[in-house]
Amino acid sequence: MGQQHLATEPGGEPVTVALVEDHQVVVDGVRSWFGPTPGPVALVAQGPTIEAVQGVTADVLLLDLNLNGTMVIDRVSELCQGGQRVIVFSEHEEPETVRAVLDAGASAFIGKGRATRESCLETIMEVAADRPTVTPPMAQAIATDERPHRPQLSDKEREALLFWFQSMSKASVAARMGIKERTVRQYIDRARVKYAAAGRPAPTKEKLLVCAIQDGLIQPDEVTIYTSLAARTPQEPR
């Protein structure tokens, strides 16, 4: 865990990424985003199916949800159970889909619609370090969750998430809410951590929670409260 935390430190090894994507044009695009090696992120494996990259050790698995016409939402849980950090990379940004993959243990969801090189790299680095990261589709999905076992977000946290989804930047959210940008980040990150704690258990979520406590974002007793909430969540039949 500690080693992973060091992965993004200056001078550290690049974050390794395996990509599951069935469109060559996207593979090429991602490869170009990762840039000339050595960069902060290195693509170590790539294939059109999950099986094609299985057995490869990578810090992060970047997963397209629609592979050859089949949605692989139900495979996310099995991937995360092994402790693999999974980032879903898809155009299916509907809140319902985003919530389904986050519940299954995915660390993040990047919407293909408006992903940029910078935002994509930032998300990968944060996830590799087990730090909370919230992309706009995730902000929308978490803020509008009305299911019975949803985490209890504060009004400010929900507001920050919604504004982050709907505005142009965290700076504009800060201006809108009349607070510092750092506080906006804190609200959003706390909401993400609460969300991870309230969902079904997965090793990837545990790593995120441990790091959130290490970073002082939440107190250990807060996690206890939310995991007890999670315990009431019925397990989905496999």
Add this chain to the structure above:
Amino acid sequence: MTEEIEQVAQRYARYTALGAAVITAVWHLGYNLTVTLTGWQSFRLPWLNLAAWLAYAVVFAVALRPLARDSRGPSRIRELAVAALALDVAVIAALPPHELLGINDWAWGAVGWLGVMLVWGRPGWRGELIAFLAGNAAIMLAAMAATGILDRVAVSKYLVVIVGGITMQFGYTWGCHLLRARAEDAVVLARRLAADDALRESAQRIHTDRLRRYAAIRDVAEELLQQLADGADPGDPRVRDDCTAGAMRLRRLITEREDVPDELVSALRERIEAAERRKVMVTVPPFGEFLPSLPDGVREDLLRAPVRALDGARTRARVTVSAMSTMVSVAVVADNDDLPISHTPVREPSGVVVTYQRQGGEVWVNSIWQRSPVASR
């Protein structure tokens, strides 16, 4: 169409119920009153007979009210049924024994119509009416036994009147029930057909709309490919922007899933397409499946300011809709330089709050509706 069928079904229910009342009233005034007055001398206790006639009229009046109002019998019928059978006994008692089953013995054939009115439209009408008519038949049989009139002629007479009365009374009730049931079935069927029609029409509209948009995108793609074939530079930012915009529109079409578009979504889509026709690059994350129903005027207030921002976008815009059961938020971020903005939130009478913000060459217009102040806390 559905409305007409519903009206017909309602009329069936109403007029068959009133029909039962009319038959009872005509019978009571035409036959019962005539024999009560013309046969006055034949009665052993004519005043008791008159009292029974009046009691019949009272039970009739009590049963008529709910029948006229709701096309169904009274909610409590036990006491009324007992009163009806009691007046049957009273008429038998008022007659001399040799008049039993005679022309002046009006009540035992007539109370059955009161029974029809009492059980009208009740869920257990079959059992109740059978019990009532059986009680009436048993009373007469008991009277015949008590007075010793059980000869073949008397029994035949008894059977004729009983079978005739029950056939008419039960038959009318049964027939009307069938008529009402069929009319209600017709209503259910008509509603289902209307819903199917609406769904088909809507699906057809969506399909046509999507075909139209596919065709539009195909034209754009064809033009772009032609330009590239003619030597357009793929490195040219303008060409790249055009390609990206085309890909975005195509992607949005692929991810659209709703069968019946929400009115707010439809209105927004129209403006998004208009912006795209002006070569504005519009990004629109999927709207999700759930949008709550909005009170009057809210949709217009939610859309007005964001749509203005979108309409004036120069080269790019991002349109987002967030919704929960108690909240809908519509936002547009666009490079609209001319949009006049308010530095304080604008509160519309419908409860929609609109906020504006300018930053880094972009304007962010966000309108939010919340169901109640409690929900927005």
